[in-house]
Amino acid sequence: MNRWIAIFVLIAAPLRAEVDITHVTSASGLEAWLVEERSIPFVSLELIFAGGATLDSDEEAGAVNLMAALLSEGAGELDAQRFAARTEELAARLQFEAGRDTVSVSARFLTEDAEDVIHHLRLALTEPRFDPPAIERVRGQIVAQLRRDALNPNTIASQAFAHAAFGAHPYGRESNGTPETVALLDRDAIEAAHRNAITRDRVFIGAAGDISAEDLGLLLDRLFEGIPVTGAEPVGRAEFLAEPGIEIIPFVGPQSVVAFGHAGIPRDDPEFLTAFVVNEVFGGGRFGTRLMQSLRTERGLTYGIGTFLSSGALGETYQGRLSTDNANVEMVIELLRDEWARMARDGITAEELERIQTYLTGAYPLRFDGNSSIASSMASMQYQGFDIDYVNIRNDLVNALTLEQVNDMAARLYDPEALFFVIVGQPVGLN
Amino acid sequence: MFAHHIALAALIVASLLRPAYAEPVTYAQLENGLEIVVIEDRRAPVVVHMVWYRIGAADEPVLQSGIAHFLEHLMFKGTESMAPGEFSALVEANGGRDNAFTSWDYTGYFQRVASDRLELMMQMEADRMQNLHFTEAEWLPERDVILEERGQVLESRVGAQFNEAMMAALYKTHPYGIPIIGWRHEMETLTGEMAMAFYQQHYGPNNAILVIAGDVDTEDALALARRHYGDIPPNPHVAEVRRAAEPPHLAERRLVFKDSRVGTPYVNRMYLVPPRRTGDQSEAAALQMLAALLGGSATTSVLERRLNFEEGIALSAWASYSGMMRDYGTFSVGIAPVEGVSLEEAEAAMDRVIVEFLQEGVDLEQFERVRHQMRASEIYGLDDAQARARRFGVGLSIGLNVEDVKGWIDVIEAITPEDVIAAGENLLDRRASVTGYLTQPAAPELSQ
Numbered sequence: 001m002n003r004w005i006a007i008f009v010l011i012a013a014p015l016r017a018e019v020d021i022t023h024v025t026s027a028s029g030l031e032a033w034l035v036e037e038r039s040i041p042f043v044s045l046e047l048i049f050a051g052g053a054t055l056d057s058d059e060e061a062g063a064v065n066l067m068a069a070l071l072s073e074g075a076g077e078l079d080a081q082r083f084a085a086r087t088e089e090l091a092a093r094l095q096f097e098a099g100r101d102t103v104s105v106s107a108r109f110l111t112e113d114a115e116d117v118i119h120h121l122r123l124a125l126t127e128p129r130f131d132p133p134a135i136e137r138v139r140g141q142i143v144a145q146l147r148r149d150a151l152n153p154n155t156i157a158s159q160a161f162a163h164a165a166f167g168a169h170p171y172g173r174e175s176n177g178t179p180e181t182v183a184l185l186d187r188d189a190i191e192a193a194h195r196n197a198i199t200r201d202r203v204f205i206g207a208a209g210d211i212s213a214e215d216l217g218l219l220l221d222r223l224f225e226g227i228p229v230t231g232a233e234p235v236g237r238a239e240f241l242a243e244p245g246i247e248i249i250p251f252v253g254p255q256s257v258v259a260f261g262h263a264g265i266p267r268d269d270p271e272f273l274t275a276f277v278v279n280e281v282f283g284g285g286r287f288g289t290r291l292m293q294s295l296r297t298e299r300g301l302t303y304g305i306g307t308f309l310s311s312g313a314l315g316e317t318y319q320g321r322l323s324t325d326n327a328n329v330e331m332v333i334e335l336l337r338d339e340w341a342r343m344a345r346d347g348i349t350a351e352e353l354e355r356i357q358t359y360l361t362g363a364y365p366l367r368f369d370g371n372s373s374i375a376s377s378m379a380s381m382q383y384q385g386f387d388i389d390y391v392n393i394r395n396d397l398v399n400a401l402t403l404e405q406v407n408d409m410a411a412r413l414y415d416p417e418a419l420f421f422v423i424v425g426q427p428v429g430l431n
Numbered sequence: 432m433f434a435h436h437i438a439l440a441a442l443i444v445a446s447l448l449r450p451a452y453a454e455p456v457t458y459a460q461l462e463n464g465l466e467i468v469v470i471e472d473r474r475a476p477v478v479v480h481m482v483w484y485r486i487g488a489a490d491e492p493v494l495q496s497g498i499a500h501f502l503e504h505l506m507f508k509g510t511e512s513m514a515p516g517e518f519s520a521l522v523e524a525n526g527g528r529d530n531a532f533t534s535w536d537y538t539g540y541f542q543r544v545a546s547d548r549l550e551l552m553m554q555m556e557a558d559r560m561q562n563l564h565f566t567e568a569e570w571l572p573e574r575d576v577i578l579e580e581r582g583q584v585l586e587s588r589v590g591a592q593f594n595e596a597m598m599a600a601l602y603k604t605h606p607y608g609i610p611i612i613g614w615r616h617e618m619e620t621l622t623g624e625m626a627m628a629f630y631q632q633h634y635g636p637n638n639a640i641l642v643i644a645g646d647v648d649t650e651d652a653l654a655l656a657r658r659h660y661g662d663i664p665p666n667p668h669v670a671e672v673r674r675a676a677e678p679p680h681l682a683e684r685r686l687v688f689k690d691s692r693v694g695t696p697y698v699n700r701m702y703l704v705p706p707r708r709t710g711d712q713s714e715a716a717a718l719q720m721l722a723a724l725l726g727g728s729a730t731t732s733v734l735e736r737r738l739n740f741e742e743g744i745a746l747s748a749w750a751s752y753s754g755m756m757r758d759y760g761t762f763s764v765g766i767a768p769v770e771g772v773s774l775e776e777a778e779a780a781m782d783r784v785i786v787e788f789l790q791e792g793v794d795l796e797q798f799e800r801v802r803h804q805m806r807a808s809e810i811y812g813l814d815d816a817q818a819r820a821r822r823f824g825v826g827l828s829i830g831l832n833v834e835d836v837k838g839w840i841d842v843i844e845a846i847t848p849e850d851v852i853a854a855g856e857n858l859l860d861r862r863a864s865v866t867g868y869l870t871q872p873a874a875p876e877l878s879q
Contacts, residue, residue, distance in 0.1 A: 042810055081730060137740070148695055151693070293516075366544075368475060370816075
């Protein structure tokens with residue numbers, strides 16, 4: 001009950017200063033990054049399948065999401081009830097989640113049950129039943145969620161921004177589909193989504209906990225028996241299309257949600273880390289950022305404001321978000337334009353750079369302090385294309401940045417003339 | 432400082448080693464009243480440092496709802512020796528994260544940092560335990576911030592507003608019926624002076640619990656704690672705030688919350704039930720098992736299996752028990768019906784399933800699976816030092832002791848199916864309950 005009252009929800013972070021990562025190659029050639037940690041008798045395993053909802057056609061938008069939701073609804077000989085009961089008997093946690101770019105599978109299991117859990121998980125990935133009653137039940141839940149989203153100002157703002165940014169590309173549409181497309185998905189579409197999205201050639205694997213490299217290799221080979229080698233071709237890149245300006249979507253309530261931004265920096269850009277550092281100073285979601293100081297601490301205009309580099313596999317934006325009283329929106333937009341222009345013109349100061357370097361290098365090890373967070377970091381670092389030694393050199397890279405490099409990036413990243421705003425609410429003084 | 436003689440005495444140190452894999456949890460108390468819990472987890476060079484005050488939104492003066500939470504924000508606005516915002520800036524400069532939270536029973540502050548920075552955190556937290564200082568230039572804009580916060584996290588979320596209305600209806604006199612963040616019209620009148628008076632009345636080592644979890648040696652951590660907190664004199668004003676107790680509940684309450692932003696209509700019901708009490712957690716444990724059996728799984732729990740899978744009238748159905756409260760716990764059950772089923776029909780079906788469950792008794796296979804999962808969750812729980820720290824912080828804040836928190840799993844394991852059914856009898860008497868419908872203004876639950 002106190003969760004929503006916290007000033008900011010905790011950044012989930014834990015990990016270790018010197019992370020000892022083992023590169024595991026199984027007999028059949030699967031690769032994984034493992035952090036062995038024997039003190040607690042369980043294992044966390046994370047699989048990321050690249051592709052996700054971008055693999056859906058427009059007509060069948062939401063198919064990958066519905067498919068992923070059905071992976072825990074019965075497999076092999078087990079219907080949904082028996083599948084769930086078996087998961088409970090094993091005290092395992094299995095999660096299947098579809099996103100815009102990926103389908104991720106998170107498993108957590110006691111060491112003593114490892115083989116049984118892997119067998120159970122393999123059933124879910126290779127022999128999902130997609131029983132008609134399960135399809136209808138889960139479809140109903142997803143449609144209900146989409147209807148709630150349609151009445152949620154934050155979701156409305158995100159979708160409007162994505163649509164303006166990427167138009168007809170899959171990045172421009174709602175990953176989970178619309179009530180209309182989801183209503184039409186049949187079993188064939190779901191099976192096709194399964195064949196397309198869950199394949200061996202698009203998987204990235206991370207593991208942490210009470211398991212050796214050798215045992216992990218054996219388990220992975222068993223897990224992937226029967227998973228097809230390849231599926232759908234990836235789709236092409238998404239170009240940023242949004243024109244500068246303000247889009248207002250009327251919504252009843254005391255506040256407006258303001259989403260704002262412009263084109264971003266590709267995640268494989270050699271200067272991506274520099275852009276990341278600049279954003280941390282400007283609006284990276286902590287108390288001490290420029291935007292928090294200006295809008296929250298000095299003026300009390302918002303509970304919180306953050307900006308982020310949203311750099312996906314196929315396209316990127318630089319975005320920010322806040323909620324504010326309807327009466328404040330006009331002033332907030334003016335302040336944002338000013339702050340944006342100041343960054344483009346002057347960049348950050350030497351003192352700000354030093355402070356952020358100290359913060360980022362000190363905070364980095366905190367990401368690596370639990371099996372579950374480590375396993376998921378191991379998988380996502382591979383998905384994002386990092387080298388295995390990145391963890392141990394990353395702080396040096398941050399410290400090596402000069403003020404000139406950082407401010408060249410600020411001039412490149414911040415374009416006040418390009419700012420596009422989506423306002424969901426009843427802003428005063430704007431039409 | 433005139434309190435040197437108070438320092439340096441750890442009265443009790445008890446090591447409570449239990450499950451085979453658990454790292455030690457140690458309890459101590461300083462002479463000035465500060466209670467200390469140290470949880471060792473040496474896997475990563477990270478430590479969580481938390482101070483919990485046994486004072487919260489349920490202890491506020493009349494007409495000042497939200498003052499506990501407002502003070503929590505103002506605790507970041509400086510001390511006699513630190514500038515506004517310097518606390519968080521220093522934590523950040525050291526690569527750490529800090530934050531705070533307010534509930535009805537407690538207010539907590541924490542930092543998560545590399546373990547070699549623990550001492551600095553203690554210095555700063557001990558400083559603001561006794562030397563808080565801010566001016567109107569800080570508190571005035573911060574009052575706008577908490578109003579924006581209420582706008583964002585409550586008034587813009589219809590589910591949160593519905594919940595606020597449910598709590599206000601459930602509690603007739605006890606302050607759990609008042610929202611933690613405060614009523615807007617009262618928040619608008621809060622001042623820095625009120626917050627400072629609340630601080631001076633309630634903050635101090637004799638009303639606080641220090642929790643340290645992570646990569647520390649217990650003896651070192653206790654020595655550091657003594658050095659930095661031991662000199663702080665107890666606050667003589669600290670006294671338990673007397674809270675209004677609930678009179679007998681003789682009439683069930685029902686409310687209908689209509690709002691055009693409702694995407695999925697649902698029914699929720701909250702019952703007033705006992706919370707976890709020190710030395711006597713059996714009834715709470717039975718309620719916890721009841722919640723797990725009725726609603727703990729989205730597939731196999733009784734409400735979901737019957738209403739969603741077998742009868743097909745629910746999108747989802749739930750049950751939960753909230754017992755980590757000092758004075759009263761709540762037990763909730765609810766159902767979100769599929770399209771074409773009215774909230775009245777859904778509520779009737781939910782009640783029918785509960786009655787049948789109580790008549791038919793517990794499915795022993797399900798009972799065994801739930802027990803097994805709870806045992807396993809003890810092992811999984813060791814992976815998260817911060818969550819462990821929080822469990823002890825909340826527990827001690829609401830009047831449990833370290834043994835109560837550590838012994839919870841044993842109490843759970845001792846619960847029998849008969850205990851669960853007995854606890855379930857609570858659900859048959861609706862006098863101490865409120866039932867709410869959250870729906871669209873046009874009552875669309877009858878539309879096809």
